[in-house]
Amino acid sequence: MIRFKNYVRAESLEEAYNLNQKKSSVIGAGMMWLKVQNRIKMTLVDLSGLGLDGVEETEEEFVIGAMCTLRQLEIHKGLDGYFPGLFKECTRSIVGVQFRNGATVGGSIFGRFGFSDILTCMLALDTYVELYKGGIIPLEEFCSQKYNRDILVRIRIKKDGRRAFYASSRMTKTDFPLIACCVSATDDTYYVSVGARPAKAELAVISRREREDVEELAALAADHFRYGTNFRGSAEYRKHLAAVYVKRLFMVLDREEG
Amino acid sequence: MQIEFTLNGRLIYEETSDDETLFHLLRRKGCYSVKCGCETENCGLCTVLVNGVSRLSCSYLAARADGCDVVTLEGAQKEAEEFGSFLAAEGAEQCGFCSPGLIMNVLAMEKELDSYEEENVKEYLAGNLCRCSGYMGQLRAVKSYLSRGENRNEC
Numbered sequence: 159m160i161r162f163k164n165y166v167r168a169e170s171l172e173e174a175y176n177l178n179q180k181k182s183s184v185i186g187a188g189m190m191w192l193k194v195q196n197r198i199k200m201t202l203v204d205l206s207g208l209g210l211d212g213v214e215e216t217e218e219e220f221v222i223g224a225m226c227t228l229r230q231l232e233i234h235k236g237l238d239g240y241f242p243g244l245f246k247e248c249t250r251s252i253v254g255v256q257f258r259n260g261a262t263v264g265g266s267i268f269g270r271f272g273f274s275d276i277l278t279c280m281l282a283l284d285t286y287v288e289l290y291k292g293g294i295i296p297l298e299e300f301c302s303q304k305y306n307r308d309i310l311v312r313i314r315i316k317k318d319g320r321r322a323f324y325a326s327s328r329m330t331k332t333d334f335p336l337i338a339c340c341v342s343a344t345d346d347t348y349y350v351s352v353g354a355r356p357a358k359a360e361l362a363v364i365s366r367r368e369r370e371d372v373e374e375l376a377a378l379a380a381d382h383f384r385y386g387t388n389f390r391g392s393a394e395y396r397k398h399l400a401a402v403y404v405k406r407l408f409m410v411l412d413r414e415e416g
Numbered sequence: 417m418q419i420e421f422t423l424n425g426r427l428i429y430e431e432t433s434d435d436e437t438l439f440h441l442l443r444r445k446g447c448y449s450v451k452c453g454c455e456t457e458n459c460g461l462c463t464v465l466v467n468g469v470s471r472l473s474c475s476y477l478a479a480r481a482d483g484c485d486v487v488t489l490e491g492a493q494k495e496a497e498e499f500g501s502f503l504a505a506e507g508a509e510q511c512g513f514c515s516p517g518l519i520m521n522v523l524a525m526e527k528e529l530d531s532y533e534e535e536n537v538k539e540y541l542a543g544n545l546c547r548c549s550g551y552m553g554q555l556r557a558v559k560s561y562l563s564r565g566e567n568r569n570e571c
């Protein structure tokens with residue numbers, strides 16, 4: 159378990175940022191990941207007093223505060239209306255409701271975990287990360303950046319007309335995913351995100367006209383990624399699963415279009 | 417540091433270390449229904465309600481409870497007894513170790529869900545592990561508890 163000497167509930171982002179510049183400090187969001195870390199720090203900087211725990215919907219985008227919980231994401235009516243079933247599907251297997259009442263969107267995205275359902279899902283959408291000092295950058299760019307001591311303030315998901323679906327495979331219902339896939343589509347493009355390979359999610363952008371046959375197109379998409387082996391499954395198995403799930407998601411999207 | 421919160425309806429002023437968890441504080445205050453089964457956020461044994469929301473006290477900082485309303489099984493005796501009778505009727509308990517956490521989450525579920533369809537119920541309770549019951553007895557007990565005396569949605 160993480161231990162620390164001082165607990166500070168930040169009163170402003172500036173205060174949180176300044177405190178976090180010291181290596182002996184750590185940002186505390188849902189604390190679910192930090193809790194299972196064996197770390198000793200001087201100061202825990204709590205972001206829970208900064209009003210970052212809501213989801214705001216405008217004409218152009220959804221603005222999700224870093225401290226919004228996974229449960230809020232799961233049951234938010236506006237998100238579910240625009241992306242039917244998507245956020246429910248990518249959150250529902252994460253441990254249990256009590257866990258999702260704690261774990262945050264900010265912690266999930268900032269952590270860029272190799273097993274993350276949330277990162278896999280959001281990467282297939284037109285998603286941006288708002289950093290306190292680093293400004294607003296595409297999620298894909300954020301994923302390739304090194305960890306630094308900035309603060310993730312909000313996630314912005316554009317309403318660009320994409321439809322999206324999510325699927326994951328797990329050894330047991332609430333285990334980490336063995337493979338996680340999200341596919342979104344515009345008129346001529348598929349955005350395919352595959353995570354838990356077991357490495358952090360990456361994106362493949364594929365023209366829908368590249369192949370006639372969905373199975374071939376899915377195999378092509380699955381080929382974009384590198385897969386690894388761990389005790390949950392081999393690289394070969396993961397690649398096979400990715401091709402199967404991506405194909406199914408293509409088919410769901412095609413069916414939805416009629 | 418000093419915090420002030422409501423525990424089972426009573427206002428409490430308490431000294432806590434900055435990194436103490438709510439679980440440890442609650443045990444110190446004599447709430448022995450709250451147990452720690454895994455300490456890795458997986459078993460649900462340590463579930464309590466914070467401002468009406470089910471939370472894992474093993475990973476909830478006591479410092480964050482400042483100004484909150486915390487309820488443990490000790491503060492929900494009436495509901496616990498009622499639900500307990502459904503568990504007993506279904507033979508859904510063996511050692512009973514998981515029951516306090518399960519009961520607290522069932523109480524949260526009852527308030528939160530609009531529809532008690534079986535899938536919703538199972539998903540809501542997926543974070544409450546039980547090594548004895550095999551879950552089917554628990555599920556039957558939860559279903560009959562939720563539909564007691566009324567014609568609620570399918571369950």
Ligand SMILES: Cc1cc2nc3c(=O)[nH]c(=O)nc-3n(C[C@H](O)[C@H](O)[C@H](O)COP(=O)(O)OP(=O)(O)OC[C@H]3O[C@@H](n4cnc5c(N)ncnc54)[C@H](O)[C@@H]3O)c2cc1C
Pocket residue numbers: 184185186187188189190191192193194205224228251252253260261262263264265266267268269271273274275276277308309310311332333334335456457458
């Ligand atoms: C037992 C367990 C099982 C899990 N299973 C899954 C799963 O199946 N699928 C899945 O997708 N995820 C899973 N997760 C991950 C979980 O969903 C969260 O992503 C994770 O707990 C981090 O979120 P948090 O709010 O708890 O962050 P914290 O633990 O508070 O923080 C995590 C890290 O991010 C930093 N941080 C947090 N917020 C910010 C911010 N706003 N700005 C800058 N830095 C920040 C912290 O300093 C810390 O280093 C699991 C985690 C655990 C512990």
Ligand code: FES
Pocket residue numbers: 451452453454455456457458459460461462463472473474475
């Ligand atoms: S002790 Fe908290 S979830 Fe197991």
Ligand code: FES
Pocket residue numbers: 508509510511512513514515545546547548549
């Ligand atoms: S009855 Fe023994 S753990 Fe559930």
